[in-house]
Amino acid sequence: MKIDCKHVWDHISSYIDGEISQELRNEIDRHLDHCSICSATIDSTRNIVVLVADERVYEIPSGFSQRLHARLDDVIRHEG
Amino acid sequence: MTEDLTDRTTNGKAKECAQIARILAGERDLFHELIRPHERVVYRMLFSMLNNEAEAEDASQAAIIHAYTNLAKYRGESRFSTWLVTIALNEGRNRLRKAKTMREDSIEALSEESDGDYTPALLTDWREIPSAVLERKEVRAHLEKAIDQLPAIYREVLVLRDVEGLDIEETAQGLSITAASVKVRLHRARRLLQKNLAPVLKGYAPKGKSWLGAWS
Numbered sequence: 001m002k003i004d005c006k007h008v009w010d011h012i013s014s015y016i017d018g019e020i021s022q023e024l025r026n027e028i029d030r031h032l033d034h035c036s037i038c039s040a041t042i043d044s045t046r047n048i049v050v051l052v053a054d055e056r057v058y059e060i061p062s063g064f065s066q067r068l069h070a071r072l073d074d075v076i077r078h079e080g
Numbered sequence: 081m082t083e084d085l086t087d088r089t090t091n092g093k094a095k096e097c098a099q100i101a102r103i104l105a106g107e108r109d110l111f112h113e114l115i116r117p118h119e120r121v122v123y124r125m126l127f128s129m130l131n132n133e134a135e136a137e138d139a140s141q142a143a144i145i146h147a148y149t150n151l152a153k154y155r156g157e158s159r160f161s162t163w164l165v166t167i168a169l170n171e172g173r174n175r176l177r178k179a180k181t182m183r184e185d186s187i188e189a190l191s192e193e194s195d196g197d198y199t200p201a202l203l204t205d206w207r208e209i210p211s212a213v214l215e216r217k218e219v220r221a222h223l224e225k226a227i228d229q230l231p232a233i234y235r236e237v238l239v240l241r242d243v244e245g246l247d248i249e250e251t252a253q254g255l256s257i258t259a260a261s262v263k264v265r266l267h268r269a270r271r272l273l274q275k276n277l278a279p280v281l282k283g284y285a286p287k288g289k290s291w292l293g294a295w296s
Binding site: 009012013014016019036037039040041043044045047048049050051052053054056057058059060061064065067068069071072073075076079 | 108109111112115116119120123124127128133137140141144145148149198199200201202203204205206208209211213214215220223224227238242243245263266267270271273274277278281282
């Protein structure tokens, strides 16, 4: 089986997560050996997934935790 | 590595269940400890939905207080974090509905079958972009904007899986969808991010060994 670029793109996400069969992985790897576009597509997607997971994305506002726990304290104290 | 993760998850869940039992038995203040490891997830989830810092903070407080007052309803079938995500999601959706600012894409209710243009940004090489670039506010803004522009059903999955690191099963439970849907939506979300972000981010690739020095 020889796979084309579109076929590779269909599996980018599961390829990155390691959730494809060894057979398909080998096919994709063989394709990547000679296709610079698909290699760059997979590398950039993987890179972006790593960046998105970084704690600095969606920074928590300063004082968020203190304000939350103060409000929780209020609720807990006024409960009984 | 998988075993470690399984152990940690099992131990974490047992610890949380014990904490919850104590809280319900009257040690109310323990809720502070229970919630602390999860408060960031709640905020980031709600910010990704509401796209407003103050609104996301208020909604986070409301969701967490709701979790506290309804703690007796947590049955332990899912992890506590998953249960909490469901509460946060409902809080976010209610606010969007009330404000009638429901994003068009949510009303449109994109389905798994929907066709879209997921053709990747076609590049011929990719130089690894190190996490250090996130020190730059404009780079964080690019990422947040690209996530914000995803259709809601893809954004929710991406935030839970890739931003918060929940596994496929937890994401599926939190969003009340199947694991197969999680995979399809995540795949599309990642492809859209690559398409929209790769051309912008490639300009931030290090030029040489002393690339960090170039910014100082």
